[in-house]
Amino acid sequence: MPLAQPAADVWTLVADVAGQTPDAPALTHGGRTVSFLELTESARRAAQGLADLGVGPGDRVALWLPNVPAYPILYLACIRLGAIAVAVNTRYRAVEVADIVGRSGAKVLACAPGFRRIDFLSILADIEPDALDRLAAIVTVGDEPASVPSAIARLRRVPYERLLSRPRLGLNNARASAPCNIFTTSGTTSAPKFVLHRQGAIASHAQQVARAFGFTAPDTLSLSILPLCGVYGFDQTMATLAAGKPCVLVESYEIDEIARLIADHRPTTLFGSDDLYARLLDAVPGDRPFPSVKWAGYAAFNASLDDIAETAEKRGLRLCGLYGMSEVQALYSLQPIDSDVAHRKKGGGVPTSPLGHVRVRDPETGELLGVGQPGMLECAGPSLMVGYYGNDAATAETVTADGYVRTGDLAELDGRGGFTFLSRMGDVLRLSGFLVNPLEIETHLQKLPSIAGCQAIAVPRPDGVRAVAFVILSPGATLDEAAAIAHCRQGLANYKVPVRVFAVDDFPRTPSANGFKIQRARLRDMALERL
Template identity: 80%
Template sequence: MSLAHPAADVWTLLADVADETPDAPAFIHGERRLSFAELLECSARAAQGLSDLGVGPGDRVALWLPNIPAYPILYFACARLGAIAVAVNTRYRAVEVADIVGRSGAKVLACAPAFRRIDFLSILAGIEHEALDRLAAIVTIGETPEPVPPAIEHRRRVPFDRLLSRPQFAGNHASARAPCNIFTTSGTTSSPKFVLHRQGAIAGHAQQVARSFGFTAPETLSLAILPLCGVFGFNQTLATLAAGKPSVLVESYEIEEIARLITEHKPTTMFGSDDMYQRLMELMPGRWPFRSIKWAGYAAFNASLEDLPERAQPRGLRLVGLYGMSEVQALYSRQPLNLPVAKRKAGGGVPVSPLAHVRVRDPETGELLKPGQPGMLEMAGPSLMVGYYGNEQATAAAMTPDGYVRTGDLGQLDGRGGFTYLSRMGDVLRLSGFLVNPLEIEMHIQKVPGITGCQTVAVPRPEGVRAVAFVILEPGAALDEAATIAHCKLGLANYKVPMRIFPIDDFPKTPSPNGFKIQRTKLREMAETLLGSAGLRPAS
């Protein structure tokens, strides 16, 4: 598959691949193999079906779907119509779905009410009748079980198969500047923002990733585990498609099913979190269970799994650090494959586009920093968002006057044309005037026997800002707070040592497409409350 000619828009991206390799599989889902030619035809038919429902250029279509063939079919149908596909996280429940559908002004909502692994029906039952008033129709994939939820009982429901029975849409409103995707931010402290992208940026980034990641290799087969409703999963799958290669659609995040599909399909590439890879390594026996995988995209979320890449390598699993966010798309950068594992596992890397650029700024002085100096990452490039849909104020706050997005992430340039991601700026602790990555403290605390998880926050006190830690204990374990603080004093600078350490059953979380994100704002509030009620001194 040649990527010599850039695709101007998302529809052209698909059409060019379908023209070159019409019979090659684009998606594998169970026993079904959907060829590129079939995907093109189904999408054109679905476009006519959506047009019949009143969807046209600029209209929003909410896709509240797992990784099933209907998702890419409806996505490309939207692209042909010049409509905007609104990604709705399958982990969201009634209030969240109603908020996104309402604020985006979606004209159509697509869902699979009978899907066996997510109870969409009961979620729909919890949505207030008025929240869906703007919808012209609900497109249902599969049967709708009885009884029909009140939220959709009196609304126009159109079976997905009926869309596919329509003739192919004769027009084509796809263009490089046409808006096409809305991704939602995770919204740990406020309502999710709507990140808007144009077709040219989506198509161009898919082709660039396909080239940079080596997806054009003849044997490429991608295991699409991560949800298509998030940029991580979406960009992986679209880049595989841009290379003219197949993706195996994984419906849900069930580790046994993922292991079975690895054994059955022998993928060459896959992407996921450290927790997912850890569970796969525990489940899949043998020394080389991942023999077919050339390298795997890796996102580190858990301090307790910091050594996972080193443990995975002897078993044939080469994990590679990446960087991405909704505002610049996922797979924005990747660590070079030839780096030693200790450096290769770090988030960040070299941007995939030669036109992309990363810089680091001191968040207090505004000074641009040199390699090795940590500060806030700012990014630019062809994969950049248009802005936050319906929120000009937030867009203005996120963008610099010269066109960089303020990522809100702490990182540093590496002096080799790349960068290293350290943590979220909101997670960074400013202690004794120093920027401190909480991961450093958390990893040290988790060396204490009986502690399986740790999160650290900064809390202002009369004597200055101090660190406070929350820990999760193994079943039956008890926290010796004084001993744990003494352990910190032996290995950390004094200003990094937590003033208190509190046990907690679980960290407060909010759902995101790739799992759950910890609500550090709530942890800070809890710390302030506990300090007020428990006093300043640790238990002795």
């Protein structure tokens, strides 16, 4: 059975499953099923094809692909070669793609220029022709369009199918210590950093998640909705494969299509954001719209959906809060599935690995804090990154001398062996000497029917640091700023009351693999401009 022994590296992780259950389904996509044996055999052929292009140990291969079988096959090909797969966010545009490919020094870029659901072709057309000159080749997945942008027209292009026609690579450079993944951070104020992981960390984490999340159950089937280019979607899929169970790859984020796939395939587990579940519950009627789903992991990104876990519970969908980030991998922790919904809906939880450990530190004094005291979260365990690729200074700032990652998140120990995530430290407001989670202000303002969305930030004023709120109004509503501030005075401590409330059409955002993140630094600049 899979998971009987710890896998030293990623290739062993998947190949062991293929050896024990070769005909078991690994991936399903568009009516086609790929068995575990076909997955590993295709990866060995693709590895030979990449080797023909000059890819070897330590070389970088950029994967700019949607959730299609070519992604995990090319990833495992990199693993076999000892190469590093660079995840390129499918939401990125021309400048961002060129930056990631260039700074990582990628030798090969795999993309799908003819893919219809994401307009890769127009993005490629906007890339400066010389920005990709360091590439040895571009691997094109799917049919190549008749008109090819100049950025790639003069580069060597190799059809993905040609890679699969090559003989199987006999050499195996997979090692526990071999670097294998680069994920990009979704920074809102600077170029993304490159988070580097090694094979041993990826393999062991996948096995730990499979055990802790119950993926070893005989009926397990995952719906891989989240992009494989992000650590959240990647780790879900790898943990499912580690358990020897199938994944349905979802290339579209259209809610109707996702709902159809849930009905057709009856997955036992889902992972997504609060927004995803809210839209799914709106789209699918009935008292129990998703009866096959035992429980669903979710990340809370939208303060206006604070009650989504209770809403889902009433309709038979059990949501469980999680915690993760690129530096410690996704699914680092999970709220106990059998806990009450009020506890289960919170971000954080108990570390997935028995070797995982968290602590909370006062960001100013450096003192370690006890249960219920908010401070900066630090995480340790076998899933941690090697460091930031090409940026030793940033690594030294983030990883402590005793091996903990400084997450930059505000959290508190929960007294149950786990922790509760509160917010990003950079988002925390220090008002009148107190650390204030902006979610408190945002949630309170969103109780007003005229306010559909809210972001609260802090700005310096002559009378001290004060909160300022930016709101998106409900359709047809107008902002009564005085009434909004009075509403806050009635429900919040005086130092939490915003000094001003501004209406905006939308919040400034930056793309990440799982959606968009708010540019809070830009909001602070906007507040200072208006005060």
